[in-house]
Amino acid sequence: MTNETRALRAPGVRPRPYPTALFILGSAAIHFSVAPMHFQEYVPFGLFFVSAGIGQVALALGILTVPARRLFLAGAAGTGALIALWFVSRTIGLPIGPHPGRPEAIGFSDIACVVLELVSTLLLVRAAFRRPKSRRRGPVRIALTTAPAVLLTTILTADGVGSAINDMPYAFNASPIVPGQAATNLALLTEAPGSEPVKTFTLTARVTRIKGQDAWTYNGTVPGPVLRVTQGDRLRVTLHNRLPASTTIHWHGVPGLPDAEDGVAGITQQAVTPGHSMTYEFVAREPGTYWYHSHQDTSSQIGRGLFGALVVEPKGGPTESRDYTVVLHGAVDVSAVAINGTTGDLHLDARPGDTVRLRIVNAFAPGMDGGAETPVLLGAPYRVVALDGRDLVQPQVLPAERLPLGMGQRADVVFTMPTSGAVRLVDAAEKGEAAFSIPTTRPATVTVGDGPAPGAVDVGRLPLFDLTRYGQGGADPVAAAHADATYPIVLEAQGGFHDGRIELVHTINGRPSPYVPPLNVREGQVIRLHIVNRTPEFHPMHLHGHTLSVLRKDGRPIEGSPVHLDTILVGPHETWDVAFAADNPGIWMLHCHVLLHASFGMSMTVNYAGISSPYEMGSRSGNVPE
Ligand code: C2O
Ligand code: CU
Numbered sequence: 071m072t073n074e075t076r077a078l079r080a081p082g083v084r085p086r087p088y089p090t091a092l093f094i095l096g097s098a099a100i101h102f103s104v105a106p107m108h109f110q111e112y113v114p115f116g117l118f119f120v121s122a123g124i125g126q127v128a129l130a131l132g133i134l135t136v137p138a139r140r141l142f143l144a145g146a147a148g149t150g151a152l153i154a155l156w157f158v159s160r161t162i163g164l165p166i167g168p169h170p171g172r173p174e175a176i177g178f179s180d181i182a183c184v185v186l187e188l189v190s191t192l193l194l195v196r197a198a199f200r201r202p203k204s205r206r207r208g209p210v211r212i213a214l215t216t217a218p219a220v221l222l223t224t225i226l227t228a229d230g231v232g233s234a235i236n237d238m239p240y241a242f243n244a245s246p247i248v249p250g251q252a253a254t255n256l257a258l259l260t261e262a263p264g265s266e267p268v269k270t271f272t273l274t275a276r277v278t279r280i281k282g283q284d285a286w287t288y289n290g291t292v293p294g295p296v297l298r299v300t301q302g303d304r305l306r307v308t309l310h311n312r313l314p315a316s317t318t319i320h321w322h323g324v325p326g327l328p329d330a331e332d333g334v335a336g337i338t339q340q341a342v343t344p345g346h347s348m349t350y351e352f353v354a355r356e357p358g359t360y361w362y363h364s365h366q367d368t369s370s371q372i373g374r375g376l377f378g379a380l381v382v383e384p385k386g387g388p389t390e391s392r393d394y395t396v397v398l399h400g401a402v403d404v405s406a407v408a409i410n411g412t413t414g415d416l417h418l419d420a421r422p423g424d425t426v427r428l429r430i431v432n433a434f435a436p437g438m439d440g441g442a443e444t445p446v447l448l449g450a451p452y453r454v455v456a457l458d459g460r461d462l463v464q465p466q467v468l469p470a471e472r473l474p475l476g477m478g479q480r481a482d483v484v485f486t487m488p489t490s491g492a493v494r495l496v497d498a499a500e501k502g503e504a505a506f507s508i509p510t511t512r513p514a515t516v517t518v519g520d521g522p523a524p525g526a527v528d529v530g531r532l533p534l535f536d537l538t539r540y541g542q543g544g545a546d547p548v549a550a551a552h553a554d555a556t557y558p559i560v561l562e563a564q565g566g567f568h569d570g571r572i573e574l575v576h577t578i579n580g581r582p583s584p585y586v587p588p589l590n591v592r593e594g595q596v597i598r599l600h601i602v603n604r605t606p607e608f609h610p611m612h613l614h615g616h617t618l619s620v621l622r623k624d625g626r627p628i629e630g631s632p633v634h635l636d637t638i639l640v641g642p643h644e645t646w647d648v649a650f651a652a653d654n655p656g657i658w659m660l661h662c663h664v665l666l667h668a669s670f671g672m673s674m675t676v677n678y679a680g681i682s683s684p685y686e687m688g689s690r691s692g693n694v695p696e
Contacts, residue, residue: 085207086137087197089219091130093190094149096223098126100183100230110240111690112168122152133194142198149191156184177237177570182230186223229572236567239688242584244337244675245657246682253682256338256656259329261352266304271297273319275364275376276312281403286313286374292411293397293433294362294378301357301385308349309342316341316692318348320365320614321380322478323459323636325356327615329656329681334614335366336685336693337657337675357384358459359395359429359480367694369435369665375402377433382459390425390484394418396516398443398475398497399433407434407443407497409514420519424487427455428495428516432475438574440608440664441501442639444472446532449493449524452485457537460617460634463544470527473535474500476610476639478663491521498529500608538623541631548651549619549632554595559611561640561662561672562604573670576605576662582671583696584687589660589676591652598649603640609667612637613650613676614658622647637663652676657683659695669696 101123109116129145158164160180163173207215247253273294278287288294299305309319318341320333331352335341342348363377379395396416401408409416420426432443453465454473458480473481485493495516517523559578566575568582578586591597598621603609613636620633624645640646661673673696687693 085202086134086212087142087193088134088212088216090190090193090197091134092216092219092223093186093193094126094130094133094145096227096230097149097152097183097186097190098123098130099227100179100186100234101126103231103234104179107234107237107240115167133197137197139198142194146191146194146198149187149194153184153187153191156180178233178572179230179237179570182226182233186226186230189222232567233570233572237570238694239584241686241688241690242336243686244584244588244683245677248682251680253680254655256329256681256683259656259681261304261328261331264304264353266302266353267300269299269303269305271295271305271307272310273307273378274310274312275317277314278375280375283402285402286371286376288376288378292375292402293399294376296378296395297362297380298383299354299381300383300387301354303382304351304353306349306351308347310347311342311344313344315371316343316366317364317371317376318342318366319350319362321350321352321360321362322612323358323360323480324352324354324380324382325358325617326654327352329615329654329658332614332656332658333365334659334695336687336691336695337659337683338685340685340691341366341693354382356459357382358456358461359431359482360459361397361431361433361478361480363433365695368696369669372433372665373400373435379429379431381429388427390427392418392420392424392426392518393429394427394518395429395431396495397431397433398445398514400435407499407514409497409516413514416514416516418516418518420487420493422487422489422519424519425484426487426493426518427482427484428518429480429482430473430475430495431480432477435477435665436499436608438607438666439501440476440610440662440667441499442474442476442608442610444474444498444500444529444534446470446472446496446498446527446529447483447485447493448496448527449491450485450488452483454481454535454540455484456480456482457633458635458637462541462633463631465541465631468535470529470532471535472498472500472529472532474639476608476637476663477665478610478612478637479635479639487519491519492523493518494523496527496529500534537620537630537633538626538628539630544632546619546632546634548596548617548649549621551596551649551651553598553649555591556598556600557589559599559601559660560604561602561609561611563607563667563670568671569669576667576670576672578672578674583661583668583673586671586674588674590679591676592679593652593655595652596649597652598647601638601640601646601648603642603644606642607667608642608664609640609672610637610663611640611660612663613660615654615656616650616652616658616676618648618650620646620648652678655681657681661696665696
């Protein structure tokens, strides 16, 4: 027997591989933490992860008690096999399971786990071929050599376990059927048949090359076509999905929209898969400026170009001689605000003396600060006649001011063309205080009419339009009504785990979506919301299917015209009180329209008693409403 083989058989002599054992235990912890999700997906997968974890715990204890070459080699082979299996599942897909042959997405937790496994495999191989030391190490030595491993394992294990237990849910229903309680399936809440004139549209969602970029478009353009109808029309809009991903259409702000036509993936419908179609049908009951956009993977799909304006003209046609839609949005090719598809100057025709209505839609997705666009009209006195498509009472004439519009909001401005010269709309922005906002250029302008354009103005110094003291009079029965309930809506943000990632998690009442407890209402109630913004960011809060009456800003009642919105811009550290009549049964989203914030958790639902949803969000259905 040589010295070396004798040493291999003498357990006490080979140093105990504490760091290696730690790495193995770290990846075991991650395996245990992902097991529950895999059990939901496919029981054999769940069993596999539990057994992998148990095997790793046994291996770690084994190499500490019997540090023998054979055990090291067996451990390295086993761990290597786990890595190989992971690699196959992420590239060509496993041949078994619920989706054989389909590669899985790479997540935070599996990266942490594979790193731990790689390191432990290398250490196991090294330990197997290393010459044993003749002397035992003292406790100080052991502590020093183990410290880096403790640090690395702690970080990776915390990341891996944290993202695994905060992953996107496998299946989450916003309003499941409760056994023993009668409930109406929201899929039945469609538009009732009627004799309204039918307006038919087709929107084909497809990939279109625009300025060298692959945009996702409706009918080949960004924004999609303006859908113009008359109050009282019945819209029948067929969506054809030619995209490589599933999609939907949401009709943002349309009063009285039936819940089943709301277009929210995983709440009011199953997202339309590639190659399939769906027809939305609803009656345009109220005139106004609205818009439409995808509500599947919204933050990404609106960003790629899936949005457009919806205009409902009053019966009898437009009240102004010129009626234009002006959509502010992200340019496809550069980081800039574009208007109706152009980053330059958009020219609109008008003659001296014409009355002009600009229907301004803010579809521009801001950065993390949630900043609002603040377009300015120069060259003519004007009135803001409507906000979010709802008329204001006795709006007075204004000088040049910045008109704050959070993402999703609309404003209609009306003016008379001067006897000479053009009128110009200049885009500016109001930034929040948060870090990480991406600098954006705002070169886009709109010039209305011909002749010299108004001279340049330092728009940053102009006052901000204040909707709490504009126009006058008018009754607001919802604002005046006794409230059946008042709910706090507390908006916060802090670093943490959400949907399997480390993010600036955005919460409502302390929790991120889909775990924000819903607001439960009954048909016929009047509900008040006390919205508190505890962040340095802007949050345009949008309630689907309803109209919000503005009551107070920072505790002070509004003084001018009643203000009715579907999206309320809540500035940094502001508090707003609003009320709405629960008059449209369904399950409705209430979320921040800064799509980043919504996808980071700032989203919840308003649930009517007695309504259930047959749809689910999460990784099983592929429905991702934010
Ligand atoms: Cu503009 Cu939830 O939508
Ligand atoms: Cu927000």
